[in-house]
Amino acid sequence: MKALNILLIIVISLLNLNCSSQKQEVFKPKEVYKSNELIVTQITKNSFEHTSFLQTDDFGKVPCNGLIVTNSNEAIVFDTPTNDESSGALIKWIKETLHCKINAIIPTHFHDDCLGGLKAFDENDVPSYAYFKTIELAKEKGFAIPENSFRDSLVLKVGDENIVAKFFGEGHTKDNVVGYFPSEKIMFGGCLIKELGAGKGFLGDANVTNWPATVESVKKAYPDVKIIVPGHGQYGDNKLLDYTINLFGPQTSRPTAASPK
Template sequence: MKTHIQTYIILFLTIFAIACNLPNKSAFKQKIVYQSKDLIITQLTENSFQHTSYLQTNDFGNVPCNGLIVSDKKEAVVFDTPTTNKTAEELINFIKQTLNCKINAVVPTHFHNDCLAGLAAFHDRKIPSYAYLKTVALAKADTLIAPQNSFTDSLILNVGSTNTIIKFFGEGHTKDNVVAYFPKDKVMFGGCLVKELNATKGFLGDANVTDWSNTVQKVKKAYPAVQIIVPGHGKGGNQALLDYTIKLFKD
């Protein structure tokens, strides 16, 4: 009997040791998979890609602007468009031709140009767009091309056999900023609500700096398992980006 127990213990410890040493999603080696003068696409995990385009501004120069692509079983959802319709076409072609994916939806995460300036390119390809209801209203008020469909609090979009979650947690960078989370790969697109490490507060023309920290605190609480976070601008990282943003706007 004692021999059998010892055998089971050894077997259990062996299985546990193997499980602990299995690679996790955060161990994926990120790499640039596409680059032109207007667009960079970086693979973050097996099923998620960061897209970066550029927006010429008066106050901050030529600003790199991030978005996210999530995919599963030849389907994809895009968060934020590139900054021009030409670059948006480039992104759509990459997703369709290189990733061989059907684009189920595009979701601007707030109403500024760095999120929806390329929306017409998606609409021309009959790709439906979705956004928080305030984003639609603010885009129309700003005479921008507005997303076609709206939601009131949160939205779940199917991607292949899985899904992605888009939710409004409160005001911060704007009155309408939402966060997207892809549970399969534990990847979050924080958009301009989330700052890269050591970033300044940036453009505050439409911001609610009073609520910003509390809003990000809610995001952190809602997604404790997140491993990779993509901010609207700059370098991505882990939950340290949430902590940094919370601290930056705490006072």
């Protein structure tokens, strides 16, 4: 009996030690690069939010987010910074600080805050991938054009892991796609997803009627998502999906807020 009691004490001690170790391993987000035009924030062990700025007539200087995911010295970037200069700085930082090869750049829709710095990626021989409608709209508007198109969804390797880019329906634009990094359960929602407290923002290319159903589809596809990075503003959890659904749902008849978000 005494031996059994000693064994139980050892097991309990090991369990407590393991729990303590897990608590200590919780990642604390930190800013890892900052200039006047570009900020990079590490938000998980292998994922980084990049934020650049777009000068607009209606909303002033707007911060615009993208996402970098890494694995085994490889990286994939969702959305370019807003111009070639900021994109060049981001590419340099990924190569020299993270020591990663950039496997792909994926603009999540055709606006400047997604592909405004695409030329810099082209000049650095980074393959670009976009939903076929994004390429059509970029051509129509005379914007930089991604090289490779996909329909419905795209799966690419980053090191030993996969990323997914998928079109769920119209919302902010006709071509908005969502990026997902399953190994860290992190989503790049782009401008389809709003930060908590945001207004409806720019609706010039939007399908407001379909927007809530599109986000509902995103929510059903990724029930285990832990972190969501919106196109503008603060990242959060799956509450961002519910907030966006309610913002554009039939019960919301309030006018568009004077906000770029």
